[in-house]
Amino acid sequence: MNIIIPMAGMGKRMRPHTLSIPKPLIPIAGKPIVQRLVEDIARVCESPIDEIAFVIGDFGQEVEDRLLAIAASVGAKGRICYQHEPLGTAHAILAGAESLHGNVIVAYADTLFRAEFRLDQDQDAIIWVQRVEDPSAFGVAELNEKGEISGFVEKPQQFVSDLAIIGIYYFKDGENLRKELQYLIDNNVRVSGEYQLTDAIENMRRKGIKFIPGQVQEWLDCGNKQATVETNRRYLEFVRDQQLIHPSVKLINSVVVPPVFIGENAVIENTVLGPHVSVGKKTSVKDSVIRNSIIQENTVIESVHLANSMVGNFVHLTSKAADLSVGDYNSITV
Structure with a gap:
C-alpha cells in the first residue's frame, strides 16, 4: 500500500x-x-x-x-x-x-x-x-x-x-x-x-x-x-488510556485534570491544567489555569487563564486572555 x-x-x-x-x-x-x-x-x-x-x-x-x-x-x-x-x-x-x-x-x-x-x-x-x-x-x-x-x-x-x-x-x-x-x-x-x-x-x-x-x-x-x-x-479522549505525560515532566504544586498531554522536559508549576490540554516539550506553565487548549514547544506561560486557545512555539505570554490564537515567536504582556 x-x-x-x-x-x-x-x-x-x-x-x-x-x-x-x-x-x-x-x-x-x-x-x-x-x-x-x-x-x-x-x-x-x-x-x-x-x-x-x-x-x-x-x-x-x-x-x-x-x-x-x-x-x-x-x-x-x-x-x-x-x-x-x-x-x-x-x-x-x-x-x-x-x-x-x-x-x-x-x-x-x-x-x-x-x-x-x-x-x-x-x-x-x-x-x-x-x-x-x-x-x-x-x-x-x-x-x-x-x-x-x-x-x-x-x-x-x-x-x-x-x-x-x-x-x-x-x-x-x-x-x-x-x-x-x-x-x-x-x-x-x-x-x-x-x-x-x-x-x-x-x-x-x-x-x-x-x-x-x-x-x-x-x-x-x-x-x-x-x-x-x-x-x-x-x-485526547481517544488516547486517554495511553501514557500522555512524559516521565521528565516536572509537576510542582499543580493539579492535572485528564486527559492531558505534556511533552518532554515541560514544567508545570502552581497551575490547574486540563481537561483537554496539550503542552509541548520544553514549555513552562506557571500560576495559570488552562483548559481545552494547545500550547506548543519552548513556550513560557505565566499568570493566565486560557480556554479554547492555541499558543505557538517560542511564545512568552503573560495575560488574562480567555480565547487566543497566538503564532510562533511572540511575546505578549497584557
Missing part, C-alpha cells in the same frame, strides 16, 4: 500558526496532524504501508526530515515531492507519480478520522464519507440501488445525499489513477483554472470502475483554529 498526501497549501486559515511551520505539522495530542493521519490509515489497512509521498511546497530541510521520520515511524519509505504552483488537487497528486502504482490511498493532510471498518483492498475504489446533518456545506456522494457511488454534487442546495466526502480515497490500481490524472494535464481539462481529482474520478467511473463509500464513525477537521482545538480535545 502506498499513500500520497498533498500538503503544499499555505494554510492561510490557520494563520498565524502556519507562518513558521506547515499546518500538517501542528500537534494534535502531542503528534503532528499528518502523523495522526498516517497512523489512522495504517490501522484500517490489512497490508503494510510501503511508501508515503508527501507533496509539499518549499518548506525547507527540517520539515522534510520530519516528514521522512513520520513515514519511517510506520515502517514506510518516505518520499518528498514538490508542487511549485497551486494548480489543483489532480496536479498535486500527480506530483507524487512515482508512488502511483499498486494499491494507493490519497489523503488530504487536514482530514483526520475515526473508523471501525477494515479497508477492503479487493474493491476497485473507495471514497471515504461521513453522514452529516447539513449536506449543503459539503461535496457529497450519491449512491445507486446497489450502494455504489453514482455521482458527486458540490454543496447541494436541495437534498441528494447526506454522505459528505471527507478527503480520503482508495484506488486498487494506482497506475490507472496516474493515467487519468495525466489525461487531465495533457488535455488541459480544468475547472476554475485548476486540475481536479473529481474529474479524473468521474472519468474512471464512466469507464466502469466501481466506487463504493467507506463510512467513518467520526470526521475531525483541522481547517481552522477552533476546529483544531476541538480535534485535539477529541484525540
